[in-house]
Amino acid sequence: MDAVDHNSFGATVTADKTITCKAAVAWGPGEPLVIQDVRVAAPQKMEVRIKILFTSICHTDLGAWKGENEAQRAYPRILGHEAAGIVESVGEGVEDIRKGDRVIPIFQGECGNCSCCKNQKTNLCLKFGVNPLKSVMLNDGKTRFSTKDGSPIFHFLNTSTFSEYTVVDSACVVKIDSDAPLEKMSLLSCGVSTGVGAAWNVADVQPGSSVAIFGLGAVGLAVAEGARVRGASKIIGVDINPTKFAKGRAVGITDFINPEDLEVPVHEKIGGMTEGGVDYSFECAGNLQVLREAFLSTHMGWGLTVLLGIHPSPMLLPLHPMEMFNGRQIIGSVFGGFKGKTQLPRFAQQCMCGTLNLDEFITHELPFDQINKAFQLLVDGKSLRCLLQL
Known part of the structure; x- marks a missing residue:
């Protein structure tokens, strides 16, 4: 074994050897994750191996764990896509990332070379975009994870962060400032970037x-934080869980609606509160009927609805074509419109400077081996982000 180096977080550098470490493995839909030893192969060409120091759970992980989407049923699998860590080693051809860099993995990559990456109108990437069907590495169609007997363990959303070490395509690794607080930066892998970016980049509030x-989960509250920073005068939060309202006030929500308390549709209530509807609405629930209410809650003539929720159902949008002739628009948003590698470092700097308050999003902290407890907190609606330290 080659000599190892140690940094302040205890990450080890083992040259290009296979590493054996702990990971939380999903063996089947809804089954408790199993903390076990896994083997993590060395990074190949244009790949990066990361020592994960902090990771958290979002509803996309929860949905995949439950097996709600047929495309996400590859088992055994290492889930997780919100994290931060330190580069342990890099594969051939990687020039922008070095051993020891502080990084965040991103599910929506940026190769820099495809037609989408070269177009400023989109943050999609033809090679490394989010793809729930993808469960292996692009290089060779194989996994970098395996059990001790050599059986493959599949990847998830380009990242697989529920592991002490993970291998990620370099297009899905963002280098951040060496002084960045990694426990907070992990939020930028998904939830905060998705919500704030929807307000800033997609809607341009x-x-x-x-x-x-x-x-009003983490993504919805991140939208509110982004709208607050942009100077929105009225921010209405809609949720059937009234415990979310206190947290909502902390990120700038001015009014709250619990649909279960109403005798009229939500869009009618909002129309009465805003002289005909809001300028922007954001659907963060992943529910088609909620999407319809969000759409009709915007003002005719110019209202814009941004779709952020994940909709695993094959059902189509509940909109009549003629409703689109009233001037309202609807648009989908992936990763808040951020081009990860080129735009996220500056966003991280803004967060470090206090432009946004990230502390409000971390509601719980637990050691990694209590990951099943963290999942239950999310299932019960008691947490926004439970930060797991590896």
Whole structure:
């Protein structure tokens, strides 16, 4: 075994050897994750091996764990896609990332060379975009994870962060400032970037405007934080869980609606509160009927609805074509419109400077071996982000 180096977080550098470490493995839909030894192969060409120091759980992980989407049923699998860590080693051809760099893995990659990456109108990537069907590495169609007997363990959303070490395509690794607090930066892998970016990059919320947010999980509250920073004058939060309202006030939500308390549709209530509807609405619940209410809650003539929720159902949008002739628009948003490798480092700097308050999103902290407890907190609606330290 080659000599090892140690940094302040205890990550080890083992040259290009296979590493044996702990990971939380999903063996079947809804089954408790199993903390076990796994083997993590060395990174191949244009790949990076990362020592994960902090990871958290979002509803996409929860949905995959439950097996809600047929495309996400590859087992055994290492889930997780929100994390931060330190580069342990890099494969051939990687030039922008070095051993020892502080990084965050991202599920929506940026190769820099495809037609989408070269187009400023989109943050999609033809090679490394989010793809729930993908469960192996692009290089050779194989996994970098295996059990002690050599059986493959599949990847998840380009990242697989529920492991002490993971191998990620370099297009899905973002280098951040060496002084960045990694426990907070992990939030930028998904939830905070997705929500704030939807407000900033996709909707381009303007000062003095009105906003309605449907679903006050971490993504919805991140939308609120982004709208607050942009100077929105009215931010309406819609959720059936009233415990979310206190946290909502901390990120700038001015009004709250619990649909279960209403005798009229939500869009009618919002229309009465805003002289005809809000300028922007954001659907963060992954529910088609909620999407319809969000769409109708915007003002005719210019209202914009941004779709962020994950909809695993094959059902189509509940909109009549003629409703699109009233001037309302609807658009989908992936990763908040951020081009990860080129735009996320600056966003991280803004967070470090206090532009946004990331502390509000971390509601619980647990050691990694209590990951099943962290999942239950999310299932019970008691947590936004439970930070797991590896």
